[in-house]
Amino acid sequence: MKVRLLSVFRVLTTLGMLVTCQLSMAASPSMNFELPRLDGSAFIRLNDYAGRPVLLNFWGSECPPCVAELPLLFSQAQRHPGIQFLGIAVDPRATATRFLARMQPTYPQLIALTQPDVLMRRFGNKLGGLPYTVIVNGQHEICNSHLGEVDEKWLSSAIAACSGGAPAMSSKGANR
Amino acid sequence: MKSQMNLPPFASHIAWLGLCVSAPLAFPIWASAAEPPSALAQSRTDLPAGSNTTAPTLPPVVVTGRPSATVQGALREDIVKTETINAQEMAKTGATNLTELMSHRPGIDVQVECSVCNVRNITLNNLPGRFTTLMLDGVPIFSSVSNAYGLDMIGLNGLERVDIARGAGASLIAPESLGGTVNLVTKRPTRDGGEIDLSGGSYGFRRGTGYAAKTFDGGAVSFSGTLQNHNSVDGIGTGISQYAGYDRQLFGMGLFLDDVGGFKIKSRYDHIDEKRMGGPLGNDYDAVRSSTSGNPFDFSKGPHGSPDPNYWVNPSDGTLVGPYNDGRFGLSQTIFTKRDQFAGTAERTFGDTKLRFVLGYADHKQDSWYGGDADYFGKQKQYYLESSVQLPVASTLVTAGLTYRYEDLHSRSISKDPSSPTFGTQRTDADTYIYRTPGVFLQGYRTFFDKQLEVNASLRHDQNNVYGGITTPRLNMLWHHSDNVSSRFAAGQGYRFPTSFFELEHAILSAPAVDRSQAKPEKSNNLSYALNYADDRFAVTASVNHTTIKNLALFVDDTANSGNYLLQPARSNYTINNFDLVGTWQVTPRDSLTAGFERYQYKFNAADFQGSLFARPDYRVTLAFDHDAGPWDFNVRATYTGPQDLAKFYDYANSPRFNLDGTAKPNKSPGFWIMDLRTSYQMNKTLQIYAGVNNVFDYQQAKKDNFLWLDGQGNLDVTHIWGPRIGRTVVAGLKLSF
Numbered sequence: 034m035k036v037r038l039l040s041v042f043r044v045l046t047t048l049g050m051l052v053t054c055q056l057s058m059a060a061s062p063s064m065n066f067e068l069p070r071l072d073g074s075a076f077i078r079l080n081d082y083a084g085r086p087v088l089l090n091f092w093g094s095e096c097p098p099c100v101a102e103l104p105l106l107f108s109q110a111q112r113h114p115g116i117q118f119l120g121i122a123v124d125p126r127a128t129a130t131r132f133l134a135r136m137q138p139t140y141p142q143l144i145a146l147t148q149p150d151v152l153m154r155r156f157g158n159k160l161g162g163l164p165y166t167v168i169v170n171g172q173h174e175i176c177n178s179h180l181g182e183v184d185e186k187w188l189s190s191a192i193a194a195c196s197g198g199a200p201a202m203s204s205k206g207a208n209r
Numbered sequence: 210m211k212s213q214m215n216l217p218p219f220a221s222h223i224a225w226l227g228l229c230v231s232a233p234l235a236f237p238i239w240a241s242a243a244e245p246p247s248a249l250a251q252s253r254t255d256l257p258a259g260s261n262t263t264a265p266t267l268p269p270v271v272v273t274g275r276p277s278a279t280v281q282g283a284l285r286e287d288i289v290k291t292e293t294i295n296a297q298e299m300a301k302t303g304a305t306n307l308t309e310l311m312s313h314r315p316g317i318d319v320q321v322e323c324s325v326c327n328v329r330n331i332t333l334n335n336l337p338g339r340f341t342t343l344m345l346d347g348v349p350i351f352s353s354v355s356n357a358y359g360l361d362m363i364g365l366n367g368l369e370r371v372d373i374a375r376g377a378g379a380s381l382i383a384p385e386s387l388g389g390t391v392n393l394v395t396k397r398p399t400r401d402g403g404e405i406d407l408s409g410g411s412y413g414f415r416r417g418t419g420y421a422a423k424t425f426d427g428g429a430v431s432f433s434g435t436l437q438n439h440n441s442v443d444g445i446g447t448g449i450s451q452y453a454g455y456d457r458q459l460f461g462m463g464l465f466l467d468d469v470g471g472f473k474i475k476s477r478y479d480h481i482d483e484k485r486m487g488g489p490l491g492n493d494y495d496a497v498r499s500s501t502s503g504n505p506f507d508f509s510k511g512p513h514g515s516p517d518p519n520y521w522v523n524p525s526d527g528t529l530v531g532p533y534n535d536g537r538f539g540l541s542q543t544i545f546t547k548r549d550q551f552a553g554t555a556e557r558t559f560g561d562t563k564l565r566f567v568l569g570y571a572d573h574k575q576d577s578w579y580g581g582d583a584d585y586f587g588k589q590k591q592y593y594l595e596s597s598v599q600l601p602v603a604s605t606l607v608t609a610g611l612t613y614r615y616e617d618l619h620s621r622s623i624s625k626d627p628s629s630p631t632f633g634t635q636r637t638d639a640d641t642y643i644y645r646t647p648g649v650f651l652q653g654y655r656t657f658f659d660k661q662l663e664v665n666a667s668l669r670h671d672q673n674n675v676y677g678g679i680t681t682p683r684l685n686m687l688w689h690h691s692d693n694v695s696s697r698f699a700a701g702q703g704y705r706f707p708t709s710f711f712e713l714e715h716a717i718l719s720a721p722a723v724d725r726s727q728a729k730p731e732k733s734n735n736l737s738y739a740l741n742y743a744d745d746r747f748a749v750t751a752s753v754n755h756t757t758i759k760n761l762a763l764f765v766d767d768t769a770n771s772g773n774y775l776l777q778p779a780r781s782n783y784t785i786n787n788f789d790l791v792g793t794w795q796v797t798p799r800d801s802l803t804a805g806f807e808r809y810q811y812k813f814n815a816a817d818f819q820g821s822l823f824a825r826p827d828y829r830v831t832l833a834f835d836h837d838a839g840p841w842d843f844n845v846r847a848t849y850t851g852p853q854d855l856a857k858f859y860d861y862a863n864s865p866r867f868n869l870d871g872t873a874k875p876n877k878s879p880g881f882w883i884m885d886l887r888t889s890y891q892m893n894k895t896l897q898i899y900a901g902v903n904n905v906f907d908y909q910q911a912k913k914d915n916f917l918w919l920d921g922q923g924n925l926d927v928t929h930i931w932g933p934r935i936g937r938t939v940v941a942g943l944k945l946s947f
Contacts (some may be wrong), residue, residue, distance in 0.1 A: 050648055067745045069798030073838035076798050095399050110252040125297030126837050127891065131946070134894045155692040159660070160282060 055077040064173040066152060067175040069201035071122060071129055077143055082170050086116045086196045091145075091153055091165040093123050098182035103136060106166075109188050110140045116168070116196045123149040123163065168195040218345040274557045284687050285606060285654050290372035290392070291379050291697070291739065291752075292317070299365050301835060301844045303887045303901045303940065305416060305437065307331070307363040307371075307393070308629045313848040313883065315805035316375055316752075318616075320823055324916035324934060325487035325927050326356045326542035327453040328712060333389035334754050334787055335809050337761075338908065339713075340388035340705060340733070342380070346395050346475060348552035348569035349384055353710035354589045354614055355573050358546055361482045364459050366404075366420045366433040369396035376754055377703025377735040378683050381652045381667045387703040387733045388756065395477050397465045398422030408942025410901075412935070413440035413454075416942070428474075431463040440496040441490045442935050444909045445511035448688045449540055451934040453487030469555070472566075474552030483546045488580060489537035496545065498578060498900060500536035508533065508649045511915045513868030522871030523923035530923040535581055536726075540927075544577040562600040569593035580625065582715045587620040587640075589710075608652040612671075615846045616644040618710060622718045629719045630768070639718045640711040642725075643757050663687040671704070673766040676730045679704050696740045703733040707762030707776055714764040717774040722765070728776040729760040749792035758783040762818055784812040784824075791831075799838035805831040815860040824858040824931045826851045840891040847884040852877045853931045866929060867919040874918060878931040881908050900941040 065079045079087060090106055092099035110118035118140035122129035126144055133142060145152050150161040157164045159179050167178040168191055176195035179187055282565040294310065304310035308329045312319045320338040322328040329337020343351040343360070351359060372392040380386035403421040410413075415438045422431040441454030458483055489497050489505065498547075509517040515521040520531035533539070550571040557564045573589040597610030619641050624631045650669035656662065665685045672678045683701030690696065707730070709723040717723055739752035760778035767775045791805035808828045815822075828851040836843040856876040859866060866874040884906060887897035910932030911917065916927040 069795065094397075098397055110566035125295070125300070127300075127842065129295070131891070131894050132840075145745070146801065147746060147748045147793060149741040151693060151748075152745060 053171045059197065064098055064156070064169055064175065066155075067147060068121065068152075071133070071142040071144050073126075073158065077119070077141060079161060079169070079173060082117045083173075084167060086176070086192075087089060087169050087173070088118045088166065088192070089121055090118070091121045091149070091163055091167075093163050093175050094128055095124070096163045102164055102182045105156060105185060105188070107137065107139045109185070109192075113192050113196070116192055121145055121149075121152070158191065169196075193201070230896075252571060252908065271710075280669045282663070284663045284685050291375045291389075291699075292373040293370040294373070296369060296396075298758060299368065299371075300889075301842070301887065302846065303885070303899070303903075305576050306358050306361050306365065307391075310365060311391070312867075313829075313831060313846070315807055315829075316754075316787075316789050317373060318829075320825075321930050321934065322357075322823060323487075323542070323712075323928060324451050325449070325540065325931060326358075327361065327455075327485060327487060327924040328543060329360060330356060330601045331360065331391055332825070333373070334756060335807075336388035336733075336756060336758070337822065340703075340731075340758070342386045342390045344383065344390060344392040345550070345552040345569070346477065346554060347392060348554070348567055348593055348595075349614070350550055350552060350569040350571040350591050350593055352589065352591060353708035353713070354575055354587055354616065355571065357550065357710065357712045358483075358485075358544060358575065359481070359548060359573065361455070362459065362483055362546070362548065363393065364418070364420055364435050364461070366435065366459075367396055367431055367461065367463060367477075367840040369394045374699070375752075376586065376699055376737045376756065377681070377733045378699030378701030378737060379685060379699070379735075380703065381665060381683050381685060382608070382610065382652055384614060384646075384648060384669070384671065385705045387705040387731055387758065389703075395463055395475065396431075397475065398424055398431050398463075400424055403947040406942060407944075408940055409710040410940030411439060411938040412442050412452075414938070414940060427468055427844075428464070428466040431461075432464070433459070433461040433463075435459040440492070441487060443490055443909045444936050445915070446507060447510045447514075447915075447917075448490065449917070450487045450490055450505040451909070451916055453485050453542070454490075454492055455485035456492065457484075460481045463795060470557075472555040472557045472564075473555065474555050476551070477553045479549070481546065481550075484544075485546075486541060486543040487542035494543055497537045497541050499538070501538045502534055502536045504531075504533045505537050506533065506540065508869050508917075509715070511869075511911060511912060512873050513870045513915065518720040521869040521919060521923065521925065522867075524865075524867040524871045524873075524919055525921055525923065527871060538578070539578040539581045541578060542578075543806045544575060546575050548573045552743060562598060564598045565595070565599070567593065567595035570710060570841065579715065581724055582626055583624050583711075583718050585620060585622045585711060585718070587618060587661070587710070589616070589618045591616045597908055604655055606648075606654040607668075608654070610650050612646075612650070614644070614648070614671075616642075616646075618642050618708070620711070622711070624718060626719075631719050636718060636721070638722070639720065640709045640723060642675070642709050642723070644706060646671050646706070646741075647673070647944040654909055661689050663689075666828070666832070671732070673679040673706050675725055678707050678730070679730050679732070681732075693744050694740075695744050696738065699735070699737045701735055703735065705731040707731055709764075709776060714774070716766060717764055720768050720772060720774040723764075723776050724771065724773040728762060729778045731761055731778075732759045733757065736760070746795040747792070749790070751788075751790045753786075753788050755786050756784065760820075761818065763821055765819075766947055780817045781814045782812075783818065786810040786812075799836055801835045801837070802837075803831070805829075807831075811854075811857075815857050816863050818860065820860040820864050822858050822926075824853040825881075826853050842889045842891075844887045845884065847882060848880050850932075851880045851882060855929075855931060858928075865921055867921070868915065869917060869919065871919075874929060875914060878910075881932060882906060883933060895945055895947065897946070898942070899944065901939070903938045904933060904936055909933055909936045 067076050067078045120142040122144045153161050156167045165180050166183050168176045170176040177191040288729040289521035308319045311317050311331045318332050320330045320332045331341045332338045333341050341944045374380045375389045377386050383390045402424050406418045408416045418435040420433045437457040439455050441450035443450050461479040463477040504519045508515040508521050509518040520529035523530045553568045555566045571591040577585050593614040594613040599608040622636045648671035654665045654669035667683045670680045681702040686698045688696050711718050734757045737754040741750045759782050761783050762778050764774040765777050787809045789807040793803045795801045830849040832847045834845040885903045886900035891897045916929050918926055
């Protein structure tokens with residue numbers, strides 16, 4: 034059994050090293066994800082919005098700056114139909130659902146269920162802090178990101194920069 | 210080794226306490242002048258927000274309430290973790306207290322040590338339960354008495370999460386931590402709100418809990434309370450419980466202040482009041498106390514029951530022992546507990562330097578009747594003081610700290626055992642111990658290869674007044690192979706200063722005192738490695754662990770010679786190797802599946818441990834299915850526990866065990882499944898209703914193999930334990946959230 038345990042140890046260690054070597058040789062990982070909608074109706078992939086810039090906002094209901102910036106994001110999503118807004122809750126599903134019942138989200142809300150920090154790390158938030166907003170351009174490369182509460186000025190300039198200068202609109206429904 | 214009463218001079222302890230408070234204050238003066246390494250500055254969790262900026266005017270970043278064990282920077286913390294149970298998982302289990310929450314989790318379980326009194330401990334990597342160090346917000350204020358009876362009393366109200374560090378190596382600066390640590394993290398309320406949870410179920414289970422939180426400018430306060438009852442349960446008709454009944458009341462208060470002279474304060478106070486009784490059924494404690502003759506039990510019931518309800522068979526000659534004539538009181542264990550505890554932390558940041566002060570206090574009183582053994586009154590008092598400073602030194606984040614642990618157990622007891630030499634005589638402090646343990650720790654954290662590799666090394670030294678000094682090094686490495694793959698290596702030593710609470714060995718009350726002159730600190734060597742993969746829908750962790758315990762403490766009856774009970778180290782080591790694999794897959798947007806497998810190898814010489822161990826399985830399989838959609842939530846949890854080598858753990862070779870009909874107990878326990886179901890429905894944003902069925906297949910050990918057992922001379926005991934003590938139960942309730 035001791036030999037077997039040592040073998041398992043060796044296999045795992047070797048596997049870890051192999052994975053490291055493989056990954057170091059691989060190209061940079063593609064920007065994609067596959068997350069369930071908060072209401073459980075479907076999986077949403079970033080690739081579903083191919084060719085379109087996307088704003089991802091990671092939030093939690095126990096995070097005051099996240100709560101504070103949500104009304105701004107909801108209103109800005111309606112003003113910028115050229116960019117797809119997506120909310121990603123890192124709360125338990127029931128908590129996030131209950132919290133959002135008091136608000137009127139204007140864009141799809143997803144939930145990160147397995148390990149949210151892994152997803153955030155992929156999109157440039159190595160710290161795993163909240164709130165975190167990241168905008169990817171039409172090729173789904175990270176264009177701009179912000180750790181902490183966003184303001185209208187940052188949003189406007191970042192969206193303009195990442196969506197090729199598309200003008201803001203006042204129409205509704207583009208992000209539903 | 211020093212004698213127990215030869216305490217270090219009082220003045221030196223006062224000086225140490227003074228040092229605990231004042232030493233870190235000296236650091237910021239020069240620390241503030243140090244240039245913060247950019248790598249550390251970017252990974253600080255309390256940085257002002259902004260993309261890699263430290264502009265102080267921007268709003269703060271909040272670290273998510275679901276930090277995983279592999280998030281970048283995970284090893285920066287004072288208390289690292291290998292697993293986390295968050296609030297959502299707690300809700301899905303339907304657990305009402307810590308022991309229920311920790312049952313049947315991969316690598317983690319609860320060990321029952323007494324069928325009639327419900328002594329339960331948390332085991333990590335299947336190591337004996339008393340080797341797990343329990344902490345409240347990082348404050349270690351649980352010890353011998355509270356570990357035996359206190360863990361059932363730890364409610365889950367107001368908790369943000371439970372962090373688990375399996376293995377001494379992973380526990381870094383935690384004191385003791387022979388097998389690992391469990392840290393309960395209190396939630397800091399961020400908005401006004403409240404919750405009322407009312408439920409009822411089988412065997413007289415009734416529970417009501419309330420939680421209220423109020424925030425204000427610069428802080429928050431929370432209140433929680435629980436009333437909970439459960440009848441004692443006998444599943445086989447002997448009249449002797451396999452599950453002890455209880456009447457439990459908990460009250461808690463939390464106070465959170467964001468800026469008190471620059472310090473951020475987090476504190477909680479808990480009051481616990483519990484009555485529990487096992488053995489005879491019911492909860493009329495006075496009636497049980499006065500029932501001291503006759504036989505209210507039926508020893509003929511259950512598997513391999515005695516041929517006569519009033520007797521049992523002496524295995525040595527086949528004659529009948531009895532008749533039993535000690536009444537309901539003779540087999541009762543009635544334990545009244547009152548406990549007050551406080552845990553508080555104060556943290557202040559000066560530039561890149563963080564100061565931390567910790568104060569813990571616990572006052573634990575136990576007033577109890579142990580039927581034919583003893584009336585026992587115990588009082589345990591604990592204090593914990595810690596001060597630490599964390600600051601960057603060159604490229605390393607250094608944490609240095611001082612701790613002071615104060616722990617007393619005093620007792621008085623009267624033996625109720627006519628065969629004891631001290632029958633009827635009041636004893637004072639027969640199991641007492643007085644421990645004073647100043648300690649010092651140093652921890653260094655550094656990243657390499659552009660933060661791909663995190664290394665945390667620590668060293669702590671503790672100087673106990675009885676056992677002398679012990680130094681324990683620990684090392685943790687976290688390697689982020691990619692965004693999705695990480696691996697973790699931990700190596701280190703843990704220790705524990707053995708205690709002598711009589712629940713560990715009832716017979717020690719028959720001696721004037723416990724002689725510790727030959728005792729040594731229990732010490733563990735731990736080595737572990739884990740490989741983790743996680744993507745958006747799938748996460749899997751494989752780990753291997755090796756732990757060897759040296760000097761496992763045993764009580765040796767030397768009353769015939771020295772008149773004392775001796776606390777001695779076991780002659781040989783106790784080793785556990787294990788491998789476990791746990792994976793979670795988000796199968797559909799609404800459904801997730803979790804599967805785990807654990808395999809254990811135990812190496813020990815049973816004769817050297819004198820039957821002091823409890824049986825553990827060779828392997829376990831855990832499965833969980835969660836359907837989580839809209840207002841509905843449905844959860845299934847199933848665990849298969851593999852066979853347990855009873856003959857080896859209970860040392861049948863030197864101490865064979867027999868049934869009440871005189872036949873031998875089985876050498877191995879059978880494997881068995883336990884399945885729990887739970888569903889909830891959120892009717893509106895305020896009201897949720899829920900229902901659950903635990904142990905759906907109604908599997909009970911007592912229906913296969915009685916908890917009662919006889920030694921070779923026909924003496925009765927109650928600790929033949931390997932399986933569930935209670936069968937199928939149903940619970941239903943409602944939760945109101947405001």
